[in-house]
Amino acid sequence: MTLKERDKKHLWHPLTQHKIHPEALPIVKAKGALLFDEDDKTYIDGIASWYTAMYGHCNDFILEKVQEQMQQLDQIVFAGFTHKPAIELSEELIKILPDNQEKIFFSDNGSTANEVGIKMALQYHFNKGEKRNTIIAFKDGFHGDTFGAMSASGLSVYNGPFEDFFINVKRISTPNFENIDNVIKQLQAYIKTNEVAAFIYEPLVQGANAMHMYEARYLDQILSICKENNVITIADEVMTGFGKTGKLFASEYIETKPDIISMSKALTAGFVPMAVTSCTQEIYDAFLDDSVGKAFFHAHTYSANPIACSVALAAVELLQTEEFQNHIDRIIRAHKDFDTRIKEHSKVKTTRQKGVIYALELNIDMDRYGKKRYEIFDHFMQKGIFLRPLGNTIYILAPYVITDEQLNSVYDAIVELLDTI
Ligand SMILES: *Cc1c(COP(=O)(O)O)cnc(C)c1O
Numbered sequence: 001m002t003l004k005e006r007d008k009k010h011l012w013h014p015l016t017q018h019k020i021h022p023e024a025l026p027i028v029k030a031k032g033a034l035l036f037d038e039d040d041k042t043y044i045d046g047i048a049s050w051y052t053a054m055y056g057h058c059n060d061f062i063l064e065k066v067q068e069q070m071q072q073l074d075q076i077v078f079a080g081f082t083h084k085p086a087i088e089l090s091e092e093l094i095k096i097l098p099d100n101q102e103k104i105f106f107s108d109n110g111s112t113a114n115e116v117g118i119k120m121a122l123q124y125h126f127n128k129g130e131k132r133n134t135i136i137a138f139k140d141g142f143h144g145d146t147f148g149a150m151s152a153s154g155l156s157v158y159n160g161p162f163e164d165f166f167i168n169v170k171r172i173s174t175p176n177f178e179n180i181d182n183v184i185k186q187l188q189a190y191i192k193t194n195e196v197a198a199f200i201y202e203p204l205v206q207g208a209n210a211m212h213m214y215e216a217r218y219l220d221q222i223l224s225i226c227k228e229n230n231v232i233t234i235a236d237e238v239m240t241g242f243g244k245t246g247k248l249f250a251s252e253y254i255e256t257k258p259d260i261i262s263m264s265k266a267l268t269a270g271f272v273p274m275a276v277t278s279c280t281q282e283i284y285d286a287f288l289d290d291s292v293g294k295a296f297f298h299a300h301t302y303s304a305n306p307i308a309c310s311v312a313l314a315a316v317e318l319l320q321t322e323e324f325q326n327h328i329d330r331i332i333r334a335h336k337d338f339d340t341r342i343k344e345h346s347k348v349k350t351t352r353q354k355g356v357i358y359a360l361e362l363n364i365d366m367d368r369y370g371k372k373r374y375e376i377f378d379h380f381m382q383k384g385i386f387l388r389p390l391g392n393t394i395y396i397l398a399p400y401v402i403t404d405e406q407l408n409s410v411y412d413a414i415v416e417l418l419d420t421i
Contacts, residue, residue, distance in 0.1 A: 003038065017369075025381075030057035033402040035386060044406045046380070046387040048399045051207070051239055053270030055318050056401035062269055062314040069310035078106065078303040085309035092316045093276065096248050098257045102281040105296070106274065106304040110238035111144025113262035113275035114200065118148045118167075119298055120260060120279060121198035121232035124286045127294045132197035136190055136231070139171045142208030143200060143236050152200050155209055170196070174206065175218035187222060191229045198232040199223075203250035203258075204354060207239035210393035211359035213352045216253040223256035232283070234260040238275070242266040243319055243328055244397065246355030259283055269315040274308035327400040331356040334404065335396070338411045347418040349392075359395040360414065364421070366392040376417065383413045 003026040013024055029036040033056060035043040048054050055062065069085060076083055090104040107116050118135060125132040137143070139154040150159060151166035170190045175183045190196055203219060206212040226233050235258035240250035244266070251258055260283065264275035287296050302308070318324055335358040339351050342360070349361040366372045368391040376394070380387045387394055387410070394417075396410060 021374075032056040032058075033399045033406050041384065043381065043384050043386045044402070044410055045399060046385055046410050047395070047397050048266075049270055050265065051244065051397050052265050052268070054242065054244070054266040054400050055269050055315055055324070056399045057270060059269060059314075059318070059401075061318060062271060062311055065310050065314040066271060066307060069307050073306045075302070075305055075307075079299060083304075083306050083309075085306045085313060086304040089309045089313050089316070092313060093278065096316065096320070097261060097278055098249065098251050100257045100259075100280050101261060101278040103279050103284045105277045105279070105298075106300075107277065107298075108300050108302060109144070109273050109275050110236075110262065110264035111146040111149040112300065113238060113264050113277045114143045114149040114152065114234070114236055115146050116277040116298055117234040117236075117260045117262050117279075118152065118198060118200065120277065120283060120296065121234060123296065124232060124283055125197050127286045127289070132195050134168045134170055134190070134193070134195040134197060136170050136172060136187065136196055136199040138174045138201055138206070140174055140209040140212060141200070141202055141206055141236075143202075144238075153208075155206075168195075172222075174209075174212060174214050175222065176214060180218050180221065183218075184221060184225065187225055191225070191231060196229070196231050198234055198260075199226045200234040200236060202236045202238075203240055204245060204253060205240050205250065205357055208390070210361070210390040211352065211357055211395045211397075213354050213359075220255050223254065223258070227256060232260060233258040234262065236262050238262055238264045242315070243324070243400070244355050244357055246328065246332060248319070250354075267315065268308055268311045269318075271311045272305070272308045274302075274305065274312060276312075324400055328356055330404070331398070331400065331402070331407070334407050341411075342415060342418065345415075345418050347421055356400070357395065357397050359393050362392040362394065362418075362421070364392055376421075379417050380413055383409070383416075385410055385413050 004023055007024050026038055027035050028038055033045050035045050073083060093104055105116055107113050135152055137152040137154060141153060142155045143149040143152045148167055151169050154171050172183050172186050173179050223233050235251050237249050241263045260279045262277050268274045287294055332355060335353050342348055343351055347363050349363040351360045373389050376389050
């Protein structure tokens with residue numbers, strides 16, 4: 001039996017209607033920006049495997065560090081014990097995170113990082129003797145698939161079976177020039193009830209919302225109102241973190257700093273899953289008490305796994321090298337040139353870019369998971385390029401190490417699609 005056939009026997013894939021899409025493509029190897037299938041056909045990983053493998057797949061520098069760590073200490077309970085990789089990682093993260101961040105809490109993935117952020121915010125108020133039970137989130141935001149994160153995700157169109165079990169979330173529109181006054185009014189109306197514990201948002205770029213981008217100054221207005229009313233702000237930087245927007249974190253573009261930041265995806269460079277929720281000293285201090293009950297009783301078995309921490313340490317080191325900063329600048333410039341080239345194409349509705357994130361909206365109506373979307377996907381795969389359109393939006397978020405030649409192949413395949421669709 002082939003791998004494809006064996007896959008069908010016992011595996012259940014995420015985000016997949018198996019009746020319509022019974023086949024998954026086996027990938028046997030990955031290096032740099034390339035994926036290899038069983039026949040040694042290569043695919044350029046145009047989305048860095050959901051924005052994780054930003055330093056290139058199987059990066060040699062990271063590999064070396066992981067191998068060292070694997071022989072030294074594999075796993076240890078993080079309640080009551082500590083270890084050097086976690087300590088060093090906390091020091092390095094605090095150096096690059098916005099100034100007000102002081103504490104690092106570990107979990108396993110983007111959803112749990114947000115779950116932790118939401119729980120921290122709720123318990124922060126609880127510990128201070130205030131019962132605030134409402135979270136505010138953007139209508140089109142995405143924060144993950146566990147219950148708290150899913151509840152906060154307005155975009156979760158397929159959550160029908162679970163909606164009755166959601167936590168309390170009130171939604172505001174993602175701000176723009178036209179609606180900002182109404183958004184502010186709505187926000188103030190919610191806050192007036194004194195029930196709002198926190199506001200969770202993806203800063204500047206909403207990944208799952210087809211890479212929708214919005215302006216820092218509007219977010220700043222929203223955040224400062226939250227601050228004035230002691231509403232805890234949670235920046236979900238799971239997608240935007242670690243250089244993708246052209247700064248280390250998207251929150252750097254905004255004057256008002258978040259109280260809590262969640263990170264994952266590129267944190268561990270595509271090697272292993274891990275996530276971090278950082279927070280301010282003030283949040284942390286609200287949990288300090290003679291009573292055990294005020295502590296944060298949230299743990300995952302693999303919290304701060306030493307191997308995952310060593311990966312993240314190596315990744316954070318790479319990110320700050322001149323080599324990678326140059327890669328980022330190079331990709332930003334290349335995207336800009338490409339944008340000038342295709343912006344006026346009749347099949348292009350709009351384009352947008354923030355840092356190395358480039359998105360292009362096609363001038364055709366399409367369902368998010370409709371047939372056309374799969375045709376476009378196949379067009380790219382046949383050309384040896386892995387892009388994952390979100391509805392009628394095609395976006396590039398390639399590993400920083402993608403070569404100019406590989407990047408040009410991606411651009412050319414997009415132009416060809418525009419010319420033939
Ligand atoms: C991917 C993503 C998540 C969820 O992360 P998982 O690791 O898939 O649980 C949350 N928020 C944002 C902004 C994301 O892009």
